[in-house]
Amino acid sequence: MKLFAPAYYPAFRCIASDCRHSCCIGWEIGIDPESLARYKSLPPKERKAILTPTVTQKGCTFFRLAPDGRCPHLTKEGLCRLILAHGEGILCHICREHPRFYNHFSRRTEVGLGLCCEEAARLILTDPDPFRLICLEEDEREIGVPDPFEAIFFRRREEVFRILGDRTLPLPLRIGQLSESYSLSRAAIYESDRRWQQIYRNLERLDPAWDGALSAWETTSLSCTLPDSPAAEQLIAYFLYRHLPGAREDGRYAKRVGFALLSAHVILRIASGIAADDLPTLIDVARAYSAEVEYDEDNVEAILQAFSHDCENITD
Numbered sequence: 001m002k003l004f005a006p007a008y009y010p011a012f013r014c015i016a017s018d019c020r021h022s023c024c025i026g027w028e029i030g031i032d033p034e035s036l037a038r039y040k041s042l043p044p045k046e047r048k049a050i051l052t053p054t055v056t057q058k059g060c061t062f063f064r065l066a067p068d069g070r071c072p073h074l075t076k077e078g079l080c081r082l083i084l085a086h087g088e089g090i091l092c093h094i095c096r097e098h099p100r101f102y103n104h105f106s107r108r109t110e111v112g113l114g115l116c117c118e119e120a121a122r123l124i125l126t127d128p129d130p131f132r133l134i135c136l137e138e139d140e141r142e143i144g145v146p147d148p149f150e151a152i153f154f155r156r157r158e159e160v161f162r163i164l165g166d167r168t169l170p171l172p173l174r175i176g177q178l179s180e181s182y183s184l185s186r187a188a189i190y191e192s193d194r195r196w197q198q199i200y201r202n203l204e205r206l207d208p209a210w211d212g213a214l215s216a217w218e219t220t221s222l223s224c225t226l227p228d229s230p231a232a233e234q235l236i237a238y239f240l241y242r243h244l245p246g247a248r249e250d251g252r253y254a255k256r257v258g259f260a261l262l263s264a265h266v267i268l269r270i271a272s273g274i275a276a277d278d279l280p281t282l283i284d285v286a287r288a289y290s291a292e293v294e295y296d297e298d299n300v301e302a303i304l305q306a307f308s309h310d311c312e313n314i315t316d
Helices: 033-040 044-051 081-086 093-097 118-126 148-164 171-181 186-190 193-201 210-218 230-250 253-274 279-294 297-306
Strands: 002-006 054-057 060-063 100-104 108-113 133-137
Touching: 033 044, 044 081, 100 230, 108 118, 108 230, 118 230, 118 279, 148 171, 148 230, 171 186, 171 230, 171 253, 186 253, 193 210, 193 253, 193 297, 210 253, 210 279, 230 253, 230 279, 253 279, 253 297, 279 297
Parallel strands: 002 108
Antiparallel strands: 002 133, 054 060, 100 108
């Protein structure tokens, strides 16, 4: 089985205490069964130190967050006590893998970095080159049965990224080509802010501060101002890479392309409403959008459903 990743992936390193939005604060941290069994097998003193601040509900065990939302094993300096005492090998699955995500295919696996991590967001949005995949692990053995639907998916995705990465054309023209290819109304995405603002206001919330970001969007001009920039292109590429594989199951290629275009548009509009042409602001807005919207499956589904019915499913 081969493992593929975006070209920027190998450069990722957790910045730990330098992170302003630690994933050890405010996120539910579940302990997978394998890690829980490993913790229970430790000597009594170590076992107690790890498992005392946990709670089990409906058969699932979690670290009990402090009143301020911090993981009980996070030091005031922003470091993990478990890593300090035992090394990274002690981490449970979610802590070890975050912010990585995986898409599994019959004969390959693809890994990426979630935009909700500020360091991942920085890497993604500052990558100067068009999106491309690299092979991290080679395995020439033919493992798994070829899936004919995957051939359709890879062909479609290759064409999507060919259009998006063609920098001989301005980005707005490339977006026009993508929209036309999937019968997406550009006006429905880029000139319908009031409609989308209402939809986003009705999504589930993680952090009340997100309301301030939505307010910044609502106070921006209604004119379409999509920047022709590598950062804007990388935003679209990220959402396509992460979410387009779901079309293998439901056939909603057009709506998932629309979700990628819309997500980049919303992030750019919010960022421009806060501080025009400011890359750190764009990175922070992208991180917050990812945490608030794309890491909530119900929110993603609500946006997919919001696309008009003339955006037909494409399954062949």
